[in-house]
Every structure is written in C-alpha cells, then in structure tokens.
Amino acid sequence: MTKFSELNLNPKVLKAIEEAGYETPTPIQEGAIPPALAGRDVLGIAQTGTGKTASFTLPLITMLTRGRARARMPRSLVLCPTRELAAQVAENFDTYAKHVKLTKALLIGGVSFKEQDLLIDKGVDVLIATPGRLLDHFERGKLILNDVKVMVVDEADRMLDMGFIPDIERIFGLTPFTRQTLFFSATMAPEIERITNTFLSNPERIEVARQATASENITQGVVMFKGSRKDREATEKRKALRMLIDGEGEKCTNAIIFCNRKTDVDIVAKSLKKYGYDAAPIHGDLDQSQRTKTLDAFRGGGLRFLCASDVAARGLDVPSVSHVFNFDVPGHAEDYVHRIGRTGRAGRDGKAIMICVPRDEKNFEDIERLLQKAIPRIDNPLSTGTTQDATAAASTPTEKPKRTRTRSKKSEQPQVQAETSADVGAPVQEPAVAPVQAPAPAPKAEPEPKQSRSRSPRGRSSSGERGGNNNDRNSNRVVGLGDHTPTFIQKSFAERYEGETNGA
Numbered sequence: 001m002t003k004f005s006e007l008n009l010n011p012k013v014l015k016a017i018e019e020a021g022y023e024t025p026t027p028i029q030e031g032a033i034p035p036a037l038a039g040r041d042v043l044g045i046a047q048t049g050t051g052k053t054a055s056f057t058l059p060l061i062t063m064l065t066r067g068r069a070r071a072r073m074p075r076s077l078v079l080c081p082t083r084e085l086a087a088q089v090a091e092n093f094d095t096y097a098k099h100v101k102l103t104k105a106l107l108i109g110g111v112s113f114k115e116q117d118l119l120i121d122k123g124v125d126v127l128i129a130t131p132g133r134l135l136d137h138f139e140r141g142k143l144i145l146n147d148v149k150v151m152v153v154d155e156a157d158r159m160l161d162m163g164f165i166p167d168i169e170r171i172f173g174l175t176p177f178t179r180q181t182l183f184f185s186a187t188m189a190p191e192i193e194r195i196t197n198t199f200l201s202n203p204e205r206i207e208v209a210r211q212a213t214a215s216e217n218i219t220q221g222v223v224m225f226k227g228s229r230k231d232r233e234a235t236e237k238r239k240a241l242r243m244l245i246d247g248e249g250e251k252c253t254n255a256i257i258f259c260n261r262k263t264d265v266d267i268v269a270k271s272l273k274k275y276g277y278d279a280a281p282i283h284g285d286l287d288q289s290q291r292t293k294t295l296d297a298f299r300g301g302g303l304r305f306l307c308a309s310d311v312a313a314r315g316l317d318v319p320s321v322s323h324v325f326n327f328d329v330p331g332h333a334e335d336y337v338h339r340i341g342r343t344g345r346a347g348r349d350g351k352a353i354m355i356c357v358p359r360d361e362k363n364f365e366d367i368e369r370l371l372q373k374a375i376p377r378i379d380n381p382l383s384t385g386t387t388q389d390a391t392a393a394a395s396t397p398t399e400k401p402k403r404t405r406t407r408s409k410k411s412e413q414p415q416v417q418a419e420t421s422a423d424v425g426a427p428v429q430e431p432a433v434a435p436v437q438a439p440a441p442a443p444k445a446e447p448e449p450k451q452s453r454s455r456s457p458r459g460r461s462s463s464g465e466r467g468g469n470n471n472d473r474n475s476n477r478v479v480g481l482g483d484h485t486p487t488f489i490q491k492s493f494a495e496r497y498e499g500e501t502n503g504a
C-alpha cells in the first residue's frame with residue numbers, strides 16, 4: 001500500500017495530512033495525486049466520500065508553493081456546483097495548506113462582491129467558486145483568468161444537472177490553453193464525456209467505484225406506503241416518517257431527511273418541529289447565512305434532523321450521520337446512491353430508510369435495477385402501529401426486486417387514523433386523534449431553479465446561484481439550445497433566404 005510520504009507531496013502538506021489523522025491515501029488519492037503532480041490532466045470518476053477533495057487539493061497546494069500570485073490573476077481555479085461544496089473545498093484547503101503561505105478566495109453567491117473583490121485585487125493563489133459568481137466577477141472586469149495554471153472542476157455531473165455546462169465551457173475558454181485540468185465527476189454522462197474530450201488533454205483516468213455502488217455498511221429499507229385516502233396521503237406520510245424515526249430510537253442520533261421539492265423540505269421540517277423534533281430545512285431558496293447556520297448546527301451536533309433538497313445536500317461531508325430518510329423516492333436512481341451515501345461514512349454503519357408512495361414505484365424500480373438488488377421492505381408503521389425493523393433482514397435481501405405495483409384493493413389499504421395536513425401547524429400532542437380537517441392542497445412541484453444559460457442577471461434564481469436541480473429531469477422538458485444556438489437560427493429569415501438564393 002502506498003504511503004502519503006511516497007507521493008512527492010510538499011513536506012508541509014504531509015505534516016497537515018498527519019495532523020488531520022489520515023494514515024494512508026484513499027484509492028482516488030493514490031491514483032490522482034502522482035499524475036497531477038507530474039502536470040498531467042486528470043479525469044477522476046469518483047463520488048464524494050472517496051477522499052476526492054484531497055486528491056486535487058493536496059497536489060494543488062504542493063504545486064502552488066512554487067511561485068506567487070499576481071493582482072487579479074489567480075493561479076488556480078476550483079469550480080464547484082453549489083455554495084456549500086465550494087465552502088467545503090475551501091475548508092479542506094485551509095486544513096491542508098495551514099503550514100504553507102498561500103492565499104485563497106471563495107467566490108460564492110450570497111456574499112458581497114466588495115469583500116471578494118478586495119481579496120482578488122490582492123492576488124490569490126486559489127480561487128474557489130461557483131461558475132455563476134465567477135463569471136459575474138469576470139464580467140465586471142475584476143478578474144483576469146489568463147494566469148490560471150490549474151483548473152479543477154468538481155462534481156461535473158452535478159454541474160450538468162444544474163445547467164452549468166455552458167458556463168463551464170465558457171470558463172474553460174477564458175483560461176489559457178496550456179492550463180492543467182483536474183476534472184471530477186461521479187458519473188460519465190455523454191455530455192460529460194464530450195466536455196472531457198474537448199477540454200482535457202490526454203488525461204490520466206482514475207475510476208474508483210462503480211456509480212451504482214452503495215456502501216456495504218449502509219442498511220437499507222423501504223416502506224411501500226399508501227395513504228388511507230388520496231387526500232390524506234401527505235399528512236399520513238409525514239406521520240409515517242415520525243414513526244419511522246421513533247422506531248429507530250436512540251440509534252438515530254442524527255439524520256438527513258431528503259425531499260424532492262423545496263416546498264416539501266419546508267413542510268416536513270415545519271411539521272417535525274411542531275411535533276417536537278429538532279429539525280430545520282436547507283435548500284437553495286434560503287439565504288446563505290441561514291443555510292450556513294443550519295449546516296454548522298447539524299455538523300456540530302446542535303441540530304438532529306436536517307431536511308434537505310438534493311442540491312443543498314449533495315456532496316456535503318458530515319462524517320457521522322446515523323440515518324438518511326428519503327421522504328420521497330428520488331426522481332433519478334443515481335441520486336438515491338448519493339443521498340444514502342451521506343450516512344455510513346468513514347467506515348461507520350449507517351441506515352437509509354425510504355418511503356415510497358404508489359406514484360413513485362416506477363422510480364423505485366429504477367433504483368433497485370441500478371443497485372441490482374432488492375431493498376428490504378419495512379412494514380408500513382401506520383398499519384402496524386409500530387416500526388417493525390424489517391431492515392434487520394437487510395443482510396438477506398431477496399435476489400430479484402419484487403414487483404412493487406399493487407392493485408388498489410380496498411382491503412389492502414392500511415386502516416389508519418386520519419391525521420390532517422394541518423399537522424404542520426398543529427399542536428404537538430395527540431396527533432393521531434386530531435379531528436379530520438379539509439386536506440391542504442398538495443404542494444405544487446417546485447424544483448430548485450433551473451439556471452438560465454444567458455449571462456443576464458434576470459436568469460438568476462432567488463438563491464443567487466445559477467442552476468437548479470434535477471427534479472424535473474424526468475419531465476422530458478425541452479431545455480433549449482443554451483449558448484449553442486446554430487448560426488442559421490441567429491440569422492434573420494431574409495438573410496437565410498438570401499443565402500440560399502445566392503448559393504443556388
């Protein structure tokens with residue numbers, strides 16, 4: 001097994017690694033660090049949790065210790081899809097660079113331009129940024145990218161989901177052709193393949209885990225859930241969530257609860273709070289200081305339940321999350337793997353429980369197909385009144401995914417006591433005997449904002465970031481041509497017509 005000391009890293013970086021308590025490099029580090037230090041392009045196919053941040057940060061710091069930054073001309077660039085990931089990379093950078101003298105600036109939305117400008121003006125060695133904010137600075141004439149020697153693209157597949165690829169292509173075009181590129185993606189979608197073929201030069205390709213691999217130390221379970229009546233499904237689902245949490249008892253020290261829509265993130269967090277659970281929401285519409293506060297509280301153990309959207313939580317590194325609850329089945333099977341990967345980190349055991357309603361069964365089948373195994377079924381806690389720990393049987397899953405679609409026979413429907421949608425604002429006590437009230441209208445699907453690919457500030461989401469999430473990926477929506485409008489479309493009809501006649 002390779003040791004860090006054999007990787008040619010700067011001795012001061014090695015000291016910081018030792019202080020961080022790392023003993024041996026992870027496979028992505030072992031694979032990526034030597035070619036990166038040799039000046040080669042790297043294509044790392046790795047998920048979060050594999051140590052990929054250090055696999056580019058460590059060689060980057062080592063390389064940057066030679067030379068100095070010039071005003072407004074950063075020497076390296078790290079692009080991340082979300083503010084949280086960018087902030088996390090910045091934290092990693094601080095940890096590993098603590099014994100060397102390097103400067104960094106974090107360019108993310110929700111922070112004043114002035115502060116960021118001041119840092120850039122002084123000259124920075126590393127610029128860690130979300131693509132939108134970086135281009136904003138560039139367009140304001142505050143940033144020159146001609147001196148970028150190394151460009152890192154982190155979580156490229158998420159960039160694709162969020163509509164950032166045109167921005168990334170543009171940024172590639174603004175940096176010198178001779179730059180070194182370290183490119184990371186959990187998956188290699190055709191569009192990602194295209195980008196790497198275009199912008200990477202003979203990269204060293206390192207693939208550390210299959211994209212469908214869920215960590216072995218995560219126990220999984222699913223409740224095939226059906227409301228007693230369609231109009232009660234949402235409230236009963238929230239009750240089921242509470243019962244599932246309760247069923248885990250003290251083993252559930254903290255948890256991330258994933259919802260597909262931002263509105264549901266808010267509703268579930270509010271509902272849990274009303275019932276006395278220590279919960280808070282995080283998603284792209286909340287202002288940055290709120291998001292940071294919530295995340296810090298969750299990381300520090302001051303918050304037990306983090307209700308999150310994919311975009312807000314993807315890639316976040318909180319080492320000890322005991323449980324992940326999927327309040328909704330994600331619309332894209334790979335997101336399931338990413339979501340549950342928030343637990344069972346750093347060799348710990350984790351548990352992932354999902355609630356699947358009939359309309360999500362198709363997406364659920366996709367997940368089992370991707371995992372190539374069945375997720376053990378847990379009894380509906382509302383039917384049994386308790387949470388039977390069916391996940392205990394997780395070690396002996398059936399070989400073939402069961403058919404999950406059931407006929408809607410009345411007799412099969414769980415006989416549950418109605419809980420109202422007013423639980424969000426209801427008193428904490430006796431939820432099960434609350435009077436039946438008119439159900440609240442189902443919250444409108446509201447995917448996180450899809451970014452405009454135009455550079456107009458009007459294309460901005462309220463969160464100040466470009467991009468949205470992938471919740472609408474299954475909707476077969478035509479997403480437009482982005483920056484790649486063919487020339488013939490840009491011409492007026494008369495021009496086109498004229499061209500044709502002239503050519504004839």
Ligand code: AMP
Nearest residue numbers: 022024025026048049050051052053317
């Ligand atoms: P990442 O995949 O970059 O999100 O890293 C996941 C976690 O692994 C982070 O908490 C890192 O601090 C940790 N980590 C990174 N490299 C190592 C290593 N060589 N040994 C132990 N932990 C590591």
